[in-house]
Amino acid sequence: MDLPVDPRRTLPSVDQILGWPLISVLVAQQGATLVKRVVSDELALLRGQLAPCDPDALVENIHRGVTRLLAPSLRRVFNLTGTVLHTNLGRSPLPEEALQAICAVAGGASNLEYDLQSSRRGERDSHVEDWLCRLTGAEAALVVNNNAAAVLLSLNTLAQGKEVLVSRGELVEIGGAFRVPDIMRRAQCRLHEVGTTNRTHPRDFQEAISSRCALIMTVHTSNYVIQGFTARVPEARLAQIAAEAELPYVVDLGSGSLVDLSQWGLPREPTPMESLAHGADLVTFSGDKLLGGPQAGIVVGRRALIERLRRNPLKRALRCDKLTLAALEAVLKLYANPARLAERLPSLRWLTRAPADILVQAQRLKPSLASWAGAHYDVSVRPVMGQIGSGAQPVEELPSHALALTPLAARRQRAGALKRLQTALLALPTPVIGRIHDGDLLLDLRCLDDDETFVSQLRAAPLP
Numbered sequence: 001m002d003l004p005v006d007p008r009r010t011l012p013s014v015d016q017i018l019g020w021p022l023i024s025v026l027v028a029q030q031g032a033t034l035v036k037r038v039v040s041d042e043l044a045l046l047r048g049q050l051a052p053c054d055p056d057a058l059v060e061n062i063h064r065g066v067t068r069l070l071a072p073s074l075r076r077v078f079n080l081t082g083t084v085l086h087t088n089l090g091r092s093p094l095p096e097e098a099l100q101a102i103c104a105v106a107g108g109a110s111n112l113e114y115d116l117q118s119s120r121r122g123e124r125d126s127h128v129e130d131w132l133c134r135l136t137g138a139e140a141a142l143v144v145n146n147n148a149a150a151v152l153l154s155l156n157t158l159a160q161g162k163e164v165l166v167s168r169g170e171l172v173e174i175g176g177a178f179r180v181p182d183i184m185r186r187a188q189c190r191l192h193e194v195g196t197t198n199r200t201h202p203r204d205f206q207e208a209i210s211s212r213c214a215l216i217m218t219v220h221t222s223n224y225v226i227q228g229f230t231a232r233v234p235e236a237r238l239a240q241i242a243a244e245a246e247l248p249y250v251v252d253l254g255s256g257s258l259v260d261l262s263q264w265g266l267p268r269e270p271t272p273m274e275s276l277a278h279g280a281d282l283v284t285f286s287g288d289k290l291l292g293g294p295q296a297g298i299v300v301g302r303r304a305l306i307e308r309l310r311r312n313p314l315k316r317a318l319r320c321d322k323l324t325l326a327a328l329e330a331v332l333k334l335y336a337n338p339a340r341l342a343e344r345l346p347s348l349r350w351l352t353r354a355p356a357d358i359l360v361q362a363q364r365l366k367p368s369l370a371s372w373a374g375a376h377y378d379v380s381v382r383p384v385m386g387q388i389g390s391g392a393q394p395v396e397e398l399p400s401h402a403l404a405l406t407p408l409a410a411r412r413q414r415a416g417a418l419k420r421l422q423t424a425l426l427a428l429p430t431p432v433i434g435r436i437h438d439g440d441l442l443l444d445l446r447c448l449d450d451d452e453t454f455v456s457q458l459r460a461a462p463l464p
């Protein structure tokens with residue numbers, strides 16, 4: 001009796017496959033190294049199976065594998081989580097003006113560090129400094145990679161080897177790896193905690209001041225609130241205490257907004273203008289939180305201090321690239337006309353959308369989602385609460401409306417059904433990211449401004 005032939009013996013070699021006409025075309029287009037990698041992976045898969053090798057299927061899988069490797073990893077998604085400035089989803093969307101500014105400089109040479117008036121070497125931050133000063137009332141400004149970098153640079157420049165006084169109620173962890181005590185250490189400063197978690201008084205700061213101190217700092221407690229029996233030292237009082245001791249006073253605002261958001265019915269977020277008016281010497285804030293611009297860390301304040309920050313070699317390591325500066329300049333110029341800001345700045349447009357408007361959109365999109373989801377899910381329109389995100393006003397909620405998908409399966413199968421739903425939404429050409437809440441998958445429509453793509457991709461890929 002013949003033994004069956006081991007199908008693995010019949011597998012072609014990598015070099016044989018690279019010579020197949022349909023594969024050699026691929027090699028010419030994408031390079032031998034990449035295609036070889038995919039061919040080896042496919043052969044390894046086949047070696048693990050006992051089925052005979054089908055050359056047509058193999059060619060198709062190799063083409064597919066190459067396409068998959070070359071597809072962009074960083075992609076557009078629909079943020080339907082209800083958190084507008086979602087750190088994991090890239091925070092603020094950029095306005096058209098910023099996209100154009102990026103395109104204008106991205107593909108060629110630019111005057112990034114070249115002064116076209118004097119034909120001398122220029123300063124990269126000069127493209128945004130005047131606008132930052134104009135908008136905040138500061139004497140000077142500089143920009144780095146993000147606000148964590150702005151805090152690091154400020155601490156290291158002004159207080160290396162010395163103490164920094166911070167209230168115990170402000171030893172913030174922002175999420176990710178930003179914790180005030182850690183940043184202090186990395187900036188080579190000694191954190192001197194003052195007061196207690198819930199109450200800190202002016203005399204706590206006054207008693208802590210010594211010749212070892214170099215700086216007093218306020219950290220905006222952006223992602224939590226301390227309620228009840230509390231006391232904090234107002235910025236103006238702390239600025240006065242710092243000035244009497246001849247110490248600089250730095251405020252880390254986190255989000256910081258360049259306009260009063262309450263004019264649009266949003267919760268008030270402190271502004272750098274207010275901190276400066278209170279007497280802060282430096283204020284740091286993010287570019288991609290409420291400002292609505294690119295990822296950046298902005299420091300505004302006294303010229304002499306900003307100059308010291310600029311001369312720190314760390315500034316070179318933390319600086320922004322030209323694309324960021326191009327986008328930031330364009331965004332700052334939108335603030336020249338606050339009356340049109342809510343229509344031109346996408347983050348503010350999303351934040352200020354009326355719940356009634358979102359409700360109309362939800363009702364309009366419901367039939368498309370229902371026909372996509374088929375018979376196993378109920379689709380309904382539901383009032384929900386979203387949030388600003390990125391630590392801005394964590395307890396204030398944004399009333400909105402969501403399309404809710406509820407599995408009709410038996411109770412113990414619902415978790416699996418929700419998971420499948422989530423996977424299918426993430427597999428769409430523009431992945432749809434919602435949130436699971438109380439047995440439903442919620443799609444908060446506040447940040448959906450491309451209904452057409454949303455609907456057409458549902459139509460093209462019905463839920464299996």
Ligand SMILES: *Cc1c(COP(=O)(O)O)cnc(C)c1O
Nearest residue numbers: 146147148222253254255286391
């Ligand atoms: C968000 C935040 C930071 C960090 O800012 P990034 O721009 O994310 O680096 C620092 N401090 C406070 C108070 C914040 O809210």
